Amino acid sequence: MTNNQSPISNCISTVCPHDCPDACGMLTDVRDGRAVRISGDPDHPITRGWLCAKVRPYLDHVYHPDRLTHPLRRVGEKGAGEWQRITWDDAIAEIADRWQRIIAEYGAAAILPYSYSGTLGLVQMSAVNARLWNRIGASRLARAICGEAAEVAVKATLGARYSVPYPAVRHSRLVILWGHNPVSTAPHFMPFLTEARRNGTQVIVIDPRRTRTVRLADWHIAPKPGTDGALALAMAHVLVAEGLHDEVWLTENTLGWDDLPARLVAFSPRRAADITGIPAADIVKLARRYAAERPALIKIADGLQRHSNGGQTVRAILTLPALTGQYGTRGGGLAYSTSGVIKWDKAALNHWEDCPPPARKINMNRLGAALTGEAADPPIQSLFVYGANPVASSPNSGEIVRGLRRPDLFTVVHEQFLTDTADFADIVLPATNQLEHTDLHKGYGHTFISYNQPAIAPPGECKSNWAVMGLLARAMGYTEPWLFQSADAVIAEILSATAAENPALAGVTIERLKRERTIAPNVPEIPFADLDFPTPSGKVEIFSQSLADAGLDPLPNFVPPTDPAADSFSGSGKSLALISGAAHHFVSSTFANHTDFLAREGDPFVEIHPADAAARGIADGDLVRLENARGWVNLRARVTDDIRPGVLASPKGRWAKNDPFSAEKHNLNRLTSDALGDFGGQSTFHSTRVWLRRIIGD
Numbered sequence: 159m160t161n162n163q164s165p166i167s168n169c170i171s172t173v174c175p176h177d178c179p180d181a182c183g184m185l186t187d188v189r190d191g192r193a194v195r196i197s198g199d200p201d202h203p204i205t206r207g208w209l210c211a212k213v214r215p216y217l218d219h220v221y222h223p224d225r226l227t228h229p230l231r232r233v234g235e236k237g238a239g240e241w242q243r244i245t246w247d248d249a250i251a252e253i254a255d256r257w258q259r260i261i262a263e264y265g266a267a268a269i270l271p272y273s274y275s276g277t278l279g280l281v282q283m284s285a286v287n288a289r290l291w292n293r294i295g296a297s298r299l300a301r302a303i304c305g306e307a308a309e310v311a312v313k314a315t316l317g318a319r320y321s322v323p324y325p326a327v328r329h330s331r332l333v334i335l336w337g338h339n340p341v342s343t344a345p346h347f348m349p350f351l352t353e354a355r356r357n358g359t360q361v362i363v364i365d366p367r368r369t370r371t372v373r374l375a376d377w378h379i380a381p382k383p384g385t386d387g388a389l390a391l392a393m394a395h396v397l398v399a400e401g402l403h404d405e406v407w408l409t410e411n412t413l414g415w416d417d418l419p420a421r422l423v424a425f426s427p428r429r430a431a432d433i434t435g436i437p438a439a440d441i442v443k444l445a446r447r448y449a450a451e452r453p454a455l456i457k458i459a460d461g462l463q464r465h466s467n468g469g470q471t472v473r474a475i476l477t478l479p480a481l482t483g484q485y486g487t488r489g490g491g492l493a494y495s496t497s498g499v500i501k502w503d504k505a506a507l508n509h510w511e512d513c514p515p516p517a518r519k520i521n522m523n524r525l526g527a528a529l530t531g532e533a534a535d536p537p538i539q540s541l542f543v544y545g546a547n548p549v550a551s552s553p554n555s556g557e558i559v560r561g562l563r564r565p566d567l568f569t570v571v572h573e574q575f576l577t578d579t580a581d582f583a584d585i586v587l588p589a590t591n592q593l594e595h596t597d598l599h600k601g602y603g604h605t606f607i608s609y610n611q612p613a614i615a616p617p618g619e620c621k622s623n624w625a626v627m628g629l630l631a632r633a634m635g636y637t638e639p640w641l642f643q644s645a646d647a648v649i650a651e652i653l654s655a656t657a658a659e660n661p662a663l664a665g666v667t668i669e670r671l672k673r674e675r676t677i678a679p680n681v682p683e684i685p686f687a688d689l690d691f692p693t694p695s696g697k698v699e700i701f702s703q704s705l706a707d708a709g710l711d712p713l714p715n716f717v718p719p720t721d722p723a724a725d726s727f728s729g730s731g732k733s734l735a736l737i738s739g740a741a742h743h744f745v746s747s748t749f750a751n752h753t754d755f756l757a758r759e760g761d762p763f764v765e766i767h768p769a770d771a772a773a774r775g776i777a778d779g780d781l782v783r784l785e786n787a788r789g790w791v792n793l794r795a796r797v798t799d800d801i802r803p804g805v806l807a808s809p810k811g812r813w814a815k816n817d818p819f820s821a822e823k824h825n826l827n828r829l830t831s832d833a834l835g836d837f838g839g840q841s842t843f844h845s846t847r848v849w850l851r852r853i854i855g856d
């Protein structure tokens with residue numbers, strides 16, 4: 159399939175680089191140097207020949223008329239969008255010169271790289287996130303915007319992020335999709351779930367919103383946001399009170415089981431009903447069903463934990479498969495992330511031994527605060543953004559914009575498009591698309607590894623992240639060979655170093671990847687099947703000493719969600735919770751500059767329950783303002799019982815500069831909380847409180 163079909167027509171093996179657990183294999187047909195067709199790789203075991211709604215028209219993204227094609231220097235005010243074309247030589251020389259001067263005056267920690275999930279590749283993300291910045295001694299970025307709380311919770315409880323593979327759901331009798339919307343966010347899980355449902359598997363979705371996934375469910379449970387920890391502990395309460403738990407399994411395979419019942423006393427279904435808004439009878443029914451329908455799979459993702467209490471929420475949920483003895487079973491247990499199966503060798507990735515001591519860490523969720531004074535010693539003097547669009551996607555973006563307007567801040571943005579963030583750059587550099595560079599990908603919903611071969615030449619003067627790192631390294635005067643390897647050499651070095659420690663990668667080489675496109679590492683089909691958990695005790699740690707050592711509650715607990723800015727604003731009426739999950743046609747803010755997708759998503763909107771709308775005189779289609787102490791955004795009201803009372807839902811991803819409803823150009827991240835969550839400095843987008851009012855009829 160990858161072979162030449164004719165001298166002028168090639169079918170190239172590529173991989174979807176976007177932030178999605180599926181990491182699809184894609185085949186790109188190239189004719190006369192132009193990509194003419196893109197399709198799902200039929201041989202990829204998860205992709206199975208089809209691509210999602212976002213990536214089917216991918217060539218519109220690759221050949222988008224707004225692609226940046228050459229470096230730009232700002233000539234007007236920051237944010238005014240006035241640019242002058244410059245050469246790469248001038249751009250790189252100017253950056254290196256500014257950095258040398260900043261390092262001399264403030265030290266290298268005054269330089270901050272900021273990146274997240276534009277691409278998830280080993281070269282263009284992981285190596286780029288590490289090597290040059292380590293060599294410079296720049297500030298490090300704590301990348302906690304997405305799933306850090308669950309990462310800490312899962313590591314503390316189970317020892318590693320292993321996950322039940324998608325196809326194993328065929329063996330589940332019950333699936334609980336808990337704060338997860340895979341129809342939009344993990345589309346390639348869905349055919350496996352559909353097959354299971356045809357054979358009688360029951361599906362329960364727990365989400366304050368009636369999502370696309372809920373439409374396929376047998377039962378929808380809609381708790382108040384941030385109360386899932388209480389729901390899980392009440393389920394545990396019922397399991398233990400009714401003797402539905404597996405005492406033998408718990409005694410043999412867990413640490414801290416003895417401590418749990420005392421904790422559960424406080425979480426009777428009646429009390430949990432008050433907290434969650436779910437009737438006590440439903441909580442009891444849910445617990446009984448979870449115990450009876452075995453194997454039962456709980457599948458979580460990342461949206462659920464973007465709360466001030468997200469870490470403890472995940473800890474509480476993780477106790478349920480232990481109480482019912484379902485870890486390590488086929489079709490039971492937990493599906494979260496496969497990221498822990500292969501962890502790239504840190505030494506090969508980082509080359510710390512050749513670098514100055516690691517500098518301070520700055521939490522990416524605090525970017526606005528960091529730029530406006532929180533990072534004081536030294537103050538941030540230069541920001542280099544790539545693979546991220548913080549003005550659109552990071553919390554409390556008004557503060558970020560205030561920071562980016564600082565006249566003394568030297569900002570470089572490496573991008574495919576002139577995003578909300580690029581608008582504030584001093585220098586913009588044009589970036590390649592996935593079809594134009596080399597990379598290696600592993601999914602976070604499966605364990606397959608795929609090689610991405612460049613299919614076409616970059617447009618104009620676009621350069622890959624890794625190529626830019628090399629240019630900057632040379633201009634800074636560095637000579638270490640690991641800063642200048644080819645992308646293939648980076649992959650080969652990291653693969654072989656990782657394989658030396660991890661037998662799952664035995665025999666996986668770059669040559670084989672080029673030939674076979676996608677390779678299955680040698681991993682057990684069922685995670686934890688041997689009931690040997692890589693925690694300090696070797697057991698499921700219901701009690702976690704590592705959390706206690708970090709000053710955290712060592713037992714699963716529920717603490718109500720909070721927005722620390724909620725009291726510093728007095729809007730009219732009661733405040734409402736604002737949740738902002740994934741849009742079906744965008745990946746964060748990526749693809750939100752495509753007319754077709756924008757047409758399908760409609761005006762930027764907010765879902766409001768009819769009771770909350772009526773209390774404020776709001777009718778469907780009205781323009782409304784959401785506001786709090788951080789800022790405001792205008793949105794189109796969708797009055798619907800798809801959302802529970804007391805909660806507003808508006809999908810993430812809109813570009814502020816395309817705001818049709820205000821001259822100031824805002825999106826909803828003007829409102830979102832930049833407070834850090836309980837575990838790992840997690841983002842807390844969904845704990846945001848806002849006030850709502852009608853502004854104009856329509």
Ligand SMILES: Nc1nc2c(c(=O)[nH]1)N[C@H]1C(S)=C(S)[C@@H](COP(=O)(O)OP(=O)(O)OC[C@H]3O[C@@H](n4cnc5c(=O)[nH]c(N)nc54)[C@H](O)[C@@H]3O)O[C@H]1N2
Binds near residue numbers: 304
């Ligand atoms: N189409 C599309 N796919 C994507 C993305 C995208 O933007 N668009 N983003 C990608 C990324 S970056 C990620 S991290 C993953 C995320 O994948 P998911 O976690 O599946 O996606 P989210 O929409 O962030 O969150 C899932 C659900 O959590 C619900 N939710 C919010 N708060 C609570 C709560 O307190 N309790 C419960 N029970 N539910 C709650 C939201 O209503 C939402 O429907 O998806 C990836 N895939």
Ligand SMILES: Nc1nc2c(c(=O)[nH]1)N[C@H]1C(S)=C(S)[C@@H](COP(=O)(O)OP(=O)(O)OC[C@H]3O[C@@H](n4cnc5c(=O)[nH]c(N)nc54)[C@H](O)[C@@H]3O)O[C@H]1N2
Binds near residue numbers: 461546827
């Ligand atoms: N309100 C709200 N906001 C959220 C969330 C939420 O739930 N609610 N979820 C959060 C989550 S889970 C996440 S993961 C973050 C994601 O936040 P970000 O990682 O900032 O994601 P995007 O906004 O999609 O920006 C990615 C940018 O990378 C660029 N890019 C793509 N490939 C390349 C490349 O090869 N090189 C370079 N230099 N650039 C490239 C794209 O053009 C795009 O502009 O958003 C968060 N934002």
Ligand SMILES: [Mo]
Binds near residue numbers: 304
């Ligand atoms: Mo994410």
